Amino acid sequence: MIRRAVDRIIQLTVLGAMITLPAALSAQDVDAVFRTPDRPSLNFYGTPGLMDMPSGEALPDGQFVVGVSNFGGQTRTTVTFQALPRVSASFRYSGVKGLDIDGRDTYRDRSFDVRFLLNRESRYLPAVTLGLQDFAGTGIFAGEFVAATKSFTTTGLPGNIRATVGLGWGRLGSSGSIGSPFGSARPSYDVSSTGGDLSTDQWFRGPAAPFAGLEWQINDKWGLKAEYSSDAYVVEQDDGVFTRDSRFNFGAEYQVSDAIRIGGYYMYGSEIGVNLQMQLNPKRPLSVLRFPAPRPYDIRPARRDNPQAYSGDWAASQTGASNAVRDALIPLLAAEGLVLVETKTSASTTEVRYSNERYMATAVSVGRVARAMARVLPASVETFRIVPVVDNLAQSAIVLRRSDLEALEVHPNATDALLAVAGIDSVAPTLPGGARNEELFPVFNWSLAPFLEQSYFDPNEPVRVDGGVRLNMSYRPAPGWTVAGELRHRLFGNVADSDRESNSVLPRVRTNSVLYAQASDTTLRNLYVNRQWKPAPDVYARMTAGYLERMFGGVSAELLWKPVASRLALGVEANYVKQRDFNQAFGFQDYSVATGHASAYYEFDNGFVGQLDVGRYLAGDVGATVTLEREFNNGWKVGGFFTLTDVSADDFGEGSFDKGITLSIPINWFVGRPDRRTVGTTIRPIQRDGGARLNVPARLYDQVRDGHRNALVGNWSGVWE
Amino acid sequence: MMGRITRLVAVVIAAAFLVACTSENTNQQNLAKLIGGTLKQGVDSQRAGRQPKVVVTPKMLSETTVAALQVNPEIAGGSDFLRRVASRSDSLPGQVEIWKSSDNALIFLRNGVVVGTRGVGADIISADAALTVRALKNRAPASGLREYIVSDGDVTTTRMRFRCTINAVGNEKITVVNQTFDAIHMRETCIGGAVGDLRIENDYWVQANTGLVRKSRQWVGPVSGYFELVLLKS
Numbered sequence: 001m002i003r004r005a006v007d008r009i010i011q012l013t014v015l016g017a018m019i020t021l022p023a024a025l026s027a028q029d030v031d032a033v034f035r036t037p038d039r040p041s042l043n044f045y046g047t048p049g050l051m052d053m054p055s056g057e058a059l060p061d062g063q064f065v066v067g068v069s070n071f072g073g074q075t076r077t078t079v080t081f082q083a084l085p086r087v088s089a090s091f092r093y094s095g096v097k098g099l100d101i102d103g104r105d106t107y108r109d110r111s112f113d114v115r116f117l118l119n120r121e122s123r124y125l126p127a128v129t130l131g132l133q134d135f136a137g138t139g140i141f142a143g144e145f146v147a148a149t150k151s152f153t154t155t156g157l158p159g160n161i162r163a164t165v166g167l168g169w170g171r172l173g174s175s176g177s178i179g180s181p182f183g184s185a186r187p188s189y190d191v192s193s194t195g196g197d198l199s200t201d202q203w204f205r206g207p208a209a210p211f212a213g214l215e216w217q218i219n220d221k222w223g224l225k226a227e228y229s230s231d232a233y234v235v236e237q238d239d240g241v242f243t244r245d246s247r248f249n250f251g252a253e254y255q256v257s258d259a260i261r262i263g264g265y266y267m268y269g270s271e272i273g274v275n276l277q278m279q280l281n282p283k284r285p286l287s288v289l290r291f292p293a294p295r296p297y298d299i300r301p302a303r304r305d306n307p308q309a310y311s312g313d314w315a316a317s318q319t320g321a322s323n324a325v326r327d328a329l330i331p332l333l334a335a336e337g338l339v340l341v342e343t344k345t346s347a348s349t350t351e352v353r354y355s356n357e358r359y360m361a362t363a364v365s366v367g368r369v370a371r372a373m374a375r376v377l378p379a380s381v382e383t384f385r386i387v388p389v390v391d392n393l394a395q396s397a398i399v400l401r402r403s404d405l406e407a408l409e410v411h412p413n414a415t416d417a418l419l420a421v422a423g424i425d426s427v428a429p430t431l432p433g434g435a436r437n438e439e440l441f442p443v444f445n446w447s448l449a450p451f452l453e454q455s456y457f458d459p460n461e462p463v464r465v466d467g468g469v470r471l472n473m474s475y476r477p478a479p480g481w482t483v484a485g486e487l488r489h490r491l492f493g494n495v496a497d498s499d500r501e502s503n504s505v506l507p508r509v510r511t512n513s514v515l516y517a518q519a520s521d522t523t524l525r526n527l528y529v530n531r532q533w534k535p536a537p538d539v540y541a542r543m544t545a546g547y548l549e550r551m552f553g554g555v556s557a558e559l560l561w562k563p564v565a566s567r568l569a570l571g572v573e574a575n576y577v578k579q580r581d582f583n584q585a586f587g588f589q590d591y592s593v594a595t596g597h598a599s600a601y602y603e604f605d606n607g608f609v610g611q612l613d614v615g616r617y618l619a620g621d622v623g624a625t626v627t628l629e630r631e632f633n634n635g636w637k638v639g640g641f642f643t644l645t646d647v648s649a650d651d652f653g654e655g656s657f658d659k660g661i662t663l664s665i666p667i668n669w670f671v672g673r674p675d676r677r678t679v680g681t682t683i684r685p686i687q688r689d690g691g692a693r694l695n696v697p698a699r700l701y702d703q704v705r706d707g708h709r710n711a712l713v714g715n716w717s718g719v720w721e
Numbered sequence: 722m723m724g725r726i727t728r729l730v731a732v733v734i735a736a737a738f739l740v741a742c743t744s745e746n747t748n749q750q751n752l753a754k755l756i757g758g759t760l761k762q763g764v765d766s767q768r769a770g771r772q773p774k775v776v777v778t779p780k781m782l783s784e785t786t787v788a789a790l791q792v793n794p795e796i797a798g799g800s801d802f803l804r805r806v807a808s809r810s811d812s813l814p815g816q817v818e819i820w821k822s823s824d825n826a827l828i829f830l831r832n833g834v835v836v837g838t839r840g841v842g843a844d845i846i847s848a849d850a851a852l853t854v855r856a857l858k859n860r861a862p863a864s865g866l867r868e869y870i871v872s873d874g875d876v877t878t879t880r881m882r883f884r885c886t887i888n889a890v891g892n893e894k895i896t897v898v899n900q901t902f903d904a905i906h907m908r909e910t911c912i913g914g915a916v917g918d919l920r921i922e923n924d925y926w927v928q929a930n931t932g933l934v935r936k937s938r939q940w941v942g943p944v945s946g947y948f949e950l951v952l953l954k955s
Contacts, residue, residue, distance in 0.1 A: 288874030288944055293827040293840025296807045296819045361876040410809055410817040410829050410837060412849030415870060415878065634875035669875060672842070715876040717846045721839065 046078025071273030072242030143170035177207035245269030287672030312347025363718035392480030395707025399423035429534035466493030485527035635666035643691030658691030833934025883913035
């Protein structure tokens with residue numbers, strides 16, 4: 001179990017993603033190329049558009065794109081996510097070489113965009129998008145626009161032409177203005193602001209200017225673009241970043257694969273530009289997941305042919321029968337990567353509790369358990385109760401009638417028909433009188449693996465990386481008990497080279513990370529005792545004590561209420577922690593704090609999960625965190641969060657408040673083989689001390705949920721796979 | 722800038738060479754290695770090109786004592802010989818036979834019509850074949866709706882609805898190894914799919930005297946494309 005806590009999120013750098021993704025992408029099935037020819041191409045800001053100008057189009061729902069562009073000394077790396085069919089959000093990290101704003105030779109900036117599709121393209125009407133670019137923060141790229149795009153096919157020309165016209169404000173209204181329709185009072189760019197506030201006072205204010213462009217997609221591979229830009233690059237011209245000799249930009253793009261498009265451009269009459277566009281859709285796995293085919297269901301003989309087979313005499317001694325079933329099932333489940341925990345049987349009903357170490361989708365393991373049961377259980381057993389267990393937490397009981405399984409395997413509507421007759425019920429914490437798998441405890445696990453750890457957005461070195469080896473060990477003496485630890489040894493890296501000293505006026509609970517990196521190459525990442533159990537069928541509990549994370553150690557307790565079929569879950573967590581020594585050995589510093597939260601979780605429609613945490617943070621500040629994540633049924637998660645506390649924007653420092661984006665991708669999405677692990681990362685534009693939460697290993701909500709109704713239903717076809 | 726990139730690339734490559742070890746064999750693989758493996762497979766399969774179909778000799782056939790189905794996947798290439806592992810009757814027309822390949826994939830055939838696959842990848846989870854089974858049985862034209870539930874390759878599914886027409890192409894003689902059969906060639910043309918623009922075409926050769934689908938070429942999903950199925954021995 002601890003391995004899950006430790007390994008589930010393997011930190012994959014943005015850099016790593018960029019290096020490994022194209023390699024993996026190019027291995028895609030050739031026949032799968034161009035499965036979505038209708039998706040728009042991207043501009044230099046990593047959003048649908050031409051070159052510097054946006055278009056009126058939106059990406060397909062769920063699309064996840066990464067754009068990297070460069071021209072005239074400006075590099076922009078953007079991640080855009082089409083969160084809803086009509087709403088997309090982008091996060092961008094830019095560097096402008098030669099722009100002297102903060103005394104450095106390259107000015108670096110983080111910005112967020114949001115776009116709304118107002119009208120979907122129809123036969124006569126264009127697609128219309130309203131966008132806010134760099135709408136919060138220090139705002140050097142701030143601009144608003146309305147753009148309309150219509151596509152045409154003409155008989156004279158091959159391919160497809162898309163024409164765009166738009167009206168821009170801010171940066172997008174700085175050249176060729178036609179006046180200020182919504183007022184001229186636009187505050188100018190303020191470099192000293194801490195950023196992070198919504199710049200509502202400047203949206204659509206000041207001069208507006210039209211822009212336009214044409215995109216000609218000649219065939220599946222090649223496209224040409226031309227645009228009339230309304231961006232004067234005022235600040236950049238003043239500092240001589242590049243010379244803007246023209247308002248016109250031209251370019252050619254080549255679609256390398258379904259995911260990758262590259263472009264070369266001639267920008268503003270003076271500069272050469274390049275743009276790398278990567279588009280993925282979480283709903284379309286890079287490699288098709290191939291499971292070894294399950295064994296066809298073993299069908300019982302008809303009762304009238306063999307009435308003795310249905311006799312329940314074999315279960316006269318419940319203990320004896322349960323033990324026999326246990327012994328028969330252990331090897332069958334092991335062959336499927338499943339571990340039998342406990343089983344109990346009567347002549348008509350058998351309950352199997354098991355843990356799943358192979359399949360991301362719990363439903364797949366449920367189907368495999370059912371097949372193993374059908375293979376060994378006498379014909380008199382009609383009810384299967386299948387209970388996935390995650391480290392002593394029984395998640396739910398999936399109750400299936402054996403005759404339904406037998407009848408529906410080859411039914412035209414097998415998946416829905418089985419779901420209609422399946423019960424997904426809450427389950428008692430323990431199984432009194434069950435036959436336990438005695439081999440399970442105690443168990444000792446270890447692993448030795450490389451690690452990479454990143455630090456982003458240092459203005460002197462945007463990506464810093466440390467690498468080395470880590471040793472993970474865990475010991476589980478009894479159900480629900482874990483003793484675990486991780487030892488790291490750094491072999492190389494430059495995180496400690498940073499000269500960014502904390503200037504925080506709050507207790508330095510997170511901004512001392514450079515001091516932690518500098519203190520030692522060999523560190524004890526964590527070492528703790530964890531106990532988790534279920535006090536009641538819908539209630540889960542956890543107690544953890546020890547060196548919980550890199551910077552804090554102490555005690556932590558959590559209680560979670562999450563009924564199997566409920567969209568709502570409620571939890572409380574209380575911690576008392578002390579700051580660890582920088583060398584991450586056994587010592588502590590003087591700072592200690594009581595921190596904790598009351599949390600509400602809610603599963604919305606369309607796979608959105610919201611979380612609200614209200615409580616006290618590490619620096620002693622009081623406030624709330626709002627998290628919204630879109631979860632795809634295959635395990636992809638993309639989300640964002642922000643925290644507001646009683647710390648003022650000035651005391652918080654740069655960024656004004658804590659916020660960030662999260663990304664988590666199941667490994668089986670890349671490799672096409674069953675695997676429970678995920679890769680993921682949390683990116684904060686800046687990490688300060690306000691609104692900082694303790695990192696506790698093995699929080700309950702995510703442990704419990706993949707065996708609950710919503711997750712099971714989302715992957716229900718897996719019961720048959 | 723260039724030096725920095727080189728350094729970072731070196732870091733990533735170095736990490737890929739650090740091999741992870743563990744007390745458990747099942748669940749601990751290095752991501753770089755996994756992705757590398759996928760890439761290698763892709764490259765290898767491209768280099769190797771498509772495997773040719775296996776030609777069955779009369780001797781091979783005479784030595785086969787159990788029911789055998791030859792499957793020739795068109796996209797993947799090569800051939801496999803499947804044996805029958807189960808058969809099922811239910812309230813729907815036709816009988817379902819489950820055939821198992823040498824690499825443990827399964828194909829479900831309802832009177833010779835594909836209604837499911839397992840372990841192939843992006844499998845057909847289920848399909849309704851009542852229209853086709855009836856038309857092949859009567860050897861008469863028919864038209865109507867068919868539905869496939871197809872895996873997206875990530876434990877989610879897409880329901881694909883098709884409007885299908887089945888017509889007799891004509892009487893043909895087909896040869897299976899050294900045996901020749903009189904057969905009626907039926908063709909099923911379907912238009913539909915997830916967004917309605919997918920066209921599929923299934924061909925069936927129904928043996929005149931027994932009514933068995935002796936040979937067919939059938940769609941098995943958007944990723945696998947078409948399989949040719951030849952019933953060597955029933």
